[in-house]
Amino acid sequence: MKYLVIGGAGFLGSHLINSLDGEITIVDDLSTVKYFEKKPGINFIRQKIENFETNEKYDYVIDLAARPSPEDYINHPVETALSNSIGTYKALEIARKSDAIFFYTSSSEIYGHAEIIPTPETYWGKVNPNGIRSCYDESKRFSEALIMSYLRQYGLDVRIQRPFNVYGPKLREDGSYGRVISRFIYQALKGEDITIFGDGNQTRAFLYVSDWVEATKKMLGKGLKGTILNIGSDKEMKIIELANTILSMTKSESKIKFLPPREDDPPRRAADISKAKKILNWEPKVNIEEGLKITIEWFKGVLN
Template identity: 40%
Template sequence: MNILLTGSAGFIGSHLTERLLAEGHHVIGVDNYLSGQPANTALFREHPRFRFIQADVSLGLPDPGVRLDFVLHFASPASPPHYQQHPVATLMVGAQGTQHALDLARAHGAAFLLASTSEVYGDPEVHPQPETYWGHVNPNGLRSCYDEAKRYAEALTMAYHRHYGVDTRIVRIFNTYGPRMRADDGRVVTNFIHQALAGQPLTVYGDGSQTRSFQYVSDLVRGIMALMDVPDPFPVNLGNPDEYTILQFAERIRDLIDPRLPIIHRPLPADDPRQRRPDITRARTLLGWSPQVSLQDGLARTVESFRAVGGQPERLVSARLDGH
């Protein structure tokens, strides 16, 4: 297929590009490098079935020059430090960016897949979170620029499906980790690994009792590929239902790298969700999908990718790890 992928230079976008090319597809990557990395584009520059367009999808999408079969919309800052640094751009890529991507898919008669997020559930009052849960979101808090952008993007995607008949899909992505994460993204995985490799104390916010579930990036990509084959417009959770407290997670990484390191505590950020765990019943039923990579194996691969480049933040974005 001819596939246009926005956010192709991002962490997930680069792994998805790699898988699509391996499956024989032609990929047109689009990114403006607000949070994506040129090093990720460089991985595929010489591939005969990859083409890159540097553009801000919030301002519009250029004519790709070929008939498209699929538009995958993954463009957006996704980590709290990045979207809080660029709140307006985050809202715009969720609003205008999504509309431009949907218009392109509609013009080409192409299918469309939106990368949404578990953040649409906010600080959930239902646990674990099924797709039928409407969420508990602060519409004007520090995280609202991302939460509400994705909630609007979902609403717009469903409107295009219902009103225009566009073949759409929505994936709600839960915490995902693996090689090529930005070392400065402020997420718990990269923070802990970088601190531990540097011999620094691991910083836990609050008492560490808040929970998360972590899926390895290859599991996510496999789920996305499966969803592309199923014409179902309603949201699908993709995440690992194994749940850990942040303190347990810090201990896992510390023990993997240096058990002697201390763990220190800092105040909890505003609107930080207390618990997050996906109900993946729908993914199991609809896609026959469930995560396969254990936390131990995934962390070992991720730590090795950090070590392979000496743990230097400015070099981590170009790290590459086989076997995913």
């Protein structure tokens, strides 16, 4: 099998490619990448997908390209929107010309301020179309619309995944790229203040990366043309609870520092995964304590 993995040098891609058997080509401009090591036998092309041209044929086109950290995409709104519009179009064209299976990682962000928790795939979303987060939220929604248009007009075999707050080793922690779990772990290990936006009562549902890989490989299987699935956890956790858990597990003396809330930040998030359980026979196996323990130990190794 020949795989084109777009954004394959990032956090999700670096874990997924280790579990794929076949000829793998990665296209990534490394703009958000920190912990990528090029492995022998993998064809790596450093380029934005928006500018990538190829006559190669692939069996799978896997599009993971995105700027998923809020601070990062707020700082790079144009690049974010273009990646999730022109970039998705270019990836779809490669898949169409190859008659490949096209797999896309969308985002739980497409639900916005969801009014149903846990949120099912049938929920249409409540998103500010021109707010500070819209460069990401709305471009992901556009990507989904374009992908389904390729299914309807060209009969392309497409699958859309909506991942919810995936975490684990290699999740970037620094600067505007830092995601909440990796940032908290870094701050705790360094003895810095744990920075929480808002009062910490907002919730997220976290999924360990090995569970994400398992679900993704199942979604690449047969008979799932046109499938849209949430891949995440239905167990909500308050951000303040996450911070205190990490402080306890790292035995850190860091203090919690509250920052002004982010604009348009969803107050709650959790995935309704009943559809994934039924279609994929999948559900998360790694609980938050186990996943945090592995992630903390990995960061201890790279930060020392």
